Amino acid sequence: xxxxxxxxxxxxxxxxxxxxxxxxxxxxxxxxxxxxxxxxxxxxxxxxxxxxxxxxxxxxxxxxxxxxxxxxxxxxxxxxxxxxxxxxxxxxxxxxxxxxxxxxxxxxxxxxxxxxxxxxxxxxxxxxxxxxxxxxxxxxxxxxxxxxxxxxxxxxxxxxxxxxxxxxxxxxxxxxxxxxxxxxxxxxxxxxxxxxxxxxxxxxxxxxxxxxxxxxxxxxxxxxxxxxxxxxxxxxxxxxxxxxxxxxxxxxxxxxxxxxxxxxxxxxxxxxxxxxxxxxxxxxxxxxxxxxxxxxxxxxxxxxxxxxxxxxxxxxxxxxxx
Amino acid sequence: xxxxxxxxxxxxxxxxxxxxxxxxxxxxxxxxxxxxxxxxxxxxxxxxxxxxxxxxxxxxxxxxxxxxxxxxxxxxxxxxxxxxxxxxxxxxxxxxxxxxxxxxxxxxxxxxxxxxxxxxxxxxxxxxxxxxxxxxxxxxxxxxxxxxxxxxxxxxxxxxxxxxxxxxxxxxxxxxxxxxxxxxxxxxxxxxxxxxxxxxxxxxxxxxxxxxxxxxxxxxxxxxxxxxxxxxxxxxxxxxxxxxxxxxxxxxx
Numbered sequence: 001x002x003x004x005x006x007x008x009x010x011x012x013x014x015x016x017x018x019x020x021x022x023x024x025x026x027x028x029x030x031x032x033x034x035x036x037x038x039x040x041x042x043x044x045x046x047x048x049x050x051x052x053x054x055x056x057x058x059x060x061x062x063x064x065x066x067x068x069x070x071x072x073x074x075x076x077x078x079x080x081x082x083x084x085x086x087x088x089x090x091x092x093x094x095x096x097x098x099x100x101x102x103x104x105x106x107x108x109x110x111x112x113x114x115x116x117x118x119x120x121x122x123x124x125x126x127x128x129x130x131x132x133x134x135x136x137x138x139x140x141x142x143x144x145x146x147x148x149x150x151x152x153x154x155x156x157x158x159x160x161x162x163x164x165x166x167x168x169x170x171x172x173x174x175x176x177x178x179x180x181x182x183x184x185x186x187x188x189x190x191x192x193x194x195x196x197x198x199x200x201x202x203x204x205x206x207x208x209x210x211x212x213x214x215x216x217x218x219x220x221x222x223x224x225x226x227x228x229x230x231x232x233x234x235x236x237x238x239x240x241x242x243x244x245x246x247x248x249x250x251x252x253x254x255x256x257x258x259x260x261x262x263x264x265x266x267x268x269x270x271x272x273x274x275x276x277x278x279x280x281x282x283x284x285x286x287x288x289x290x291x292x293x294x295x296x297x298x299x300x301x302x303x304x305x306x307x308x309x310x311x312x313x314x315x316x317x318x319x320x321x322x
Numbered sequence: 323x324x325x326x327x328x329x330x331x332x333x334x335x336x337x338x339x340x341x342x343x344x345x346x347x348x349x350x351x352x353x354x355x356x357x358x359x360x361x362x363x364x365x366x367x368x369x370x371x372x373x374x375x376x377x378x379x380x381x382x383x384x385x386x387x388x389x390x391x392x393x394x395x396x397x398x399x400x401x402x403x404x405x406x407x408x409x410x411x412x413x414x415x416x417x418x419x420x421x422x423x424x425x426x427x428x429x430x431x432x433x434x435x436x437x438x439x440x441x442x443x444x445x446x447x448x449x450x451x452x453x454x455x456x457x458x459x460x461x462x463x464x465x466x467x468x469x470x471x472x473x474x475x476x477x478x479x480x481x482x483x484x485x486x487x488x489x490x491x492x493x494x495x496x497x498x499x500x501x502x503x504x505x506x507x508x509x510x511x512x513x514x515x516x517x518x519x520x521x522x523x524x525x526x527x528x529x530x531x532x533x534x535x536x537x538x539x540x541x542x543x544x545x546x547x548x549x550x551x552x553x554x555x556x557x558x559x560x561x562x563x564x565x566x567x568x569x570x571x572x573x574x575x
Contacts, residue, residue, distance in 0.1 A: 063409035201420055203409040207372050211403075212421050213396020258410035 002262075005269035009045070012273055016041050016280045020287070043173035043181070044279040045272040047234050048244055050185045052271020054227045055245030056252075056263050057192050060199035061223045062129045065253075068245035069231035072132075072224075073113050073139030075242075078235040079166055080143035081109015083150045090158035102165060103177070103236040110232030113139055118224060167292030168239035170279050177237045184233045188226045189268065195219055196260040203258070241275070241294050243301025248274050250304075323347055324369075324476060324509045329378035331364055331533075338364040339533045342378070346509055346526065349502055353524030353541075354513045357553050360530040362513040363404050366480040369511060370401045382476055383507070397422060397473040400466045404480040404513070406459045408447050414458050415443040421466045422473075429468030433461040436497060437490065453485040460494055467501055477501065477510040483519070491516075495523040517549065521559075521566040541566060 017037050051069065058067045069075065085105025089096050120135045151159055198219050201209040206216050235241075248271045252263055278297050283290040324346040331339035339361050346352050354362050367373040369380050371387040380387045387395065408417055418439070419430045434440040437457040442450060447458055460482060467474055477498060483491045502508050514520040520527055521541035529537040529544070531552045537544065542561075549557045549568065556571040 060410075065410065200412070200416075203412060204417070204420060205403065205405075205407065207367070208401070208403050208406070210372055210392075211370055211396065211399065211401035213393045215392050253410065257416075258412050259416060 002265065005266055005273065009269045009273045009276070012276055013041060013045070016044070016276050019280055019284050039173035039175070039178060040170050040279070040283075041276065042178055043170040043238070044276040046178065046181045046185055047170065047238055047241065048248075048271040048273070048275025049268040050181065050188070050230050050234050050271070051241065051244040052248035052267040052274070053185075053189060053192060053264055054230050055271075056249045056260065056267045057196075057199070057223055058227050058245070059249055060196075060202065060260050061220060061227075062133060063203065063205075064129060064133060065250065066246070067133065068243075069227060069235075070240070070242055070245070071140075072117050072136035072228070073143055074110050074117070074228055074231045075235045075240045076140045076143035076147075077113025077116075078106040078110035078232060079162075079240060080146040081112065082106040082165060083147045083154075083162055084109065086162055087150045087154040087158050090155060090161075094155075098161065102161075103172075106165075106239075107232060107236035109143070110228070110235055113143060114225075114228030114232055118221075118228065121220070121224060164292060165239040166294075168241040168294035168297075169292055170238055170275075171283075171290075172237060181233060181237060184230050188230045189264075191222060191226050192264055193261070195223060196264045199260040200258075239292075239294065241297055243297045243304075244271055244275055247297075247301045247304050323383060324511070325381050326369065327379050327381075329365070329368055329375045329380065331361075331368055331373065332376045337533055339368065339375070342535055344528065344535065344538050346511065348383075348507050348509055350525040351499060351502055351510045351512065351523065353520035353527045354511060354530060355515070355517055355520045355527060356530035356536075360552075361533040362530055363480050364533075365530065366404075366478055366511065366513050369476075370399055370478050371395050372401075382509070397470060399476045399478060400463050400474050402459060402463045402479045402482055404484070406455065411446040411448060413443065414439055414445050414447050414450070417447050417458055418461045418465055420462060421469075423462075423465040423469035426469040430461075430465040432468050433464040434458075436464060437461040437493065451485075453487060453490070456482075456485045457490055464497060464501075471505070475507055475509060477508070479510075479512045481513055481515065483514065483516065491519065495519070499523070517557075518559075518566050518568040521568065522564065 017033060020032065020037065055068045058069060059065055082102050082105045086098060086102055089098070089101060116139060117132070117136055121132050124131045151162070198209070198214045201212050201214045202216070202219070210216050248267060249263065252266045252270060256262055256266060275293070275297070278300070279293050282293045282296045285291060326342055326344050329339055329342040330337070342365060354365060356362050364373065368375050369387070371380070371390065374388060382398065390398070418434050419427070423429050431440065434443065437460050439454065439457050439461055442454065447455055450458065463479070467477065479498070482494050486494065498510050498512070502510055512524070521544060524541060526539060527537070527541045527544060528535060529548065529552055536552050537548055544559070546557060546559050549559065558569055558571055560567040560569070
């Protein structure tokens with residue numbers, strides 16, 4: 001049973017590799033297969049796993065089933081950082097190559113906003129989950145306002161580039177970006193597996209968890225830093241890919257229950273499969289053109305989110321955690 | 323011996339506890355009673371080491387609870403909060419096993435049987451009634467007692483009888499009393515709101531009023547005048563055999 005999601009992912013990978021603009025074919029020349037599709041497939045696997053696992057940890061940490069990495073303002077911070085770098089750069093040097101400049105700006109923005117949310121959480125003494133979420137919402141609004149203000153003065157080409165980055169894409173996968181993301185995910189996953197059981201205790205509330213010997217402040221600090229780092233790095237290379245971090249943990253919780261260790265173990269392969277499916281759809285459904293992956297995940301994710309709000313929210317409110 | 327010495331607790335410039343000192347000899351059950359807002363939960367939290375007192379100290383057999391490493395504190399103390407909510411759909415069985423008892427399923431099953439929730443094991447705890455949920459949390463705490471009989475030295479229950487019907491109230495009190503009797507080095511403190519039950523079941527009663535100790539001693543020494551002064555309400559104490567009943571007289575108009 002535990003191996004099933006991994007088996008599914010293993011079957012999905014060759015399928016995704018063989019699907020292209022020309023339909024289903026293994027005979028595509030090896031350049032397209034290995035230099036273009038393979039990095040992209042690998043990117044989808046890594047990013048999907050990272051976002052879903054980060055969502056599991058963040059929801060457990062904040063005891064809030066509606067939390068996802070984007071909620072804390074990290075993704076919006078990345079967008080603001082990217083805008084701050086890209087728009088002036090295009091204005092000053094119209095021919096500049098943005099391949100590395102954009103992720104760099106986005107990473108700086110993501111880490112900057114992560115630092116802000118961490119500082120604010122320290123200030124609240126790590127007790128007030130609601131306050132942390134509210135700060136995230138405020139930071140989100142601030143970052144989007146920065147992007148909006150910059151877009152007014154930007155030239156149309158730069159605006160378009162930024163818009164496409166915002167919608168998210170896995171097409172920019174390079175060996176370097178794959179290495180950075182896999183190292184970050186591997187280190188975070190080791191930490192997360194160590195802390196996942198503690199999140200079960202924290203579901204009882206901070207004080208009950210503390211009295212059971214869980215170091216609440218240390219766990220929260222380590223988790224928030226690691227989630228922010230992983231989300232920041234991912235968003236820097238792929239842009240904003242929403243809903244994976246929200247939807248996948250929910251589906252898994254409905255399927256296998258809320259205990260965090262099995263949930264995390266499932267989130268890695270299932271998040272990977274979810275994003276790989278979405279990306280394969282994104283690049284084949286209107287080929288030779290392709291849809292931004294953020295559009296596909298949101299097209300699936302938004303209705304699901306609404307269903308959760310309408311059908312399930314009554315249950316949460318009853319428990320006082322909604 | 324559980325020693326509480328000169329505890330003062332201030333939060334947001336409000337004094338919640340003032341000059342609290344008492345010694346609880348091993349083997350005794352202490353009931354903490356007082357009107358709403360008297361500081362019962364604050365005192366429980368300071369004893370449990372969840373809140374840092376502004377001054378003063380709490381020690382358990384000469385080891386300061388505030389200085390204990392977290393893991394040791396988690397093993398030596400068993401704590402039940404006044405309000406117990408569980409995020410997400412954890413099952414009764416999963417909640418009862420949260421703690422050092424997770425490695426000893428037999429102790430979890432025994433505690434679930436003790437509080438009559440073994441039939442509900444697979445149900446999501448959020449689907450139970452308030453009283454049933456409280457029994458699950460009691461089963462969680464007593465699982466810890468079962469699982470580490472040598473480790474736990476102090477049982478701290480804040481309003482454990484919340485939402486329980488008579489049968490389970492008595493089950494909870496007698497389970498705590500039996501646990502105390504099994505080994506000599508054990509202590510138990512409970513915050514309770516039923517004055518009569520506290521006076522019946524506890525070896526010592528501590529009456530808190532506005533953050534200060536109004537009385538500590540044997541239940542037999544508690545007078546109607548004391549209770550009426552603290553609760554600001556006309557009360558009657560009725561003692562019969564080993565039972566004490568406290569009830570309200572009609573308020574004078």
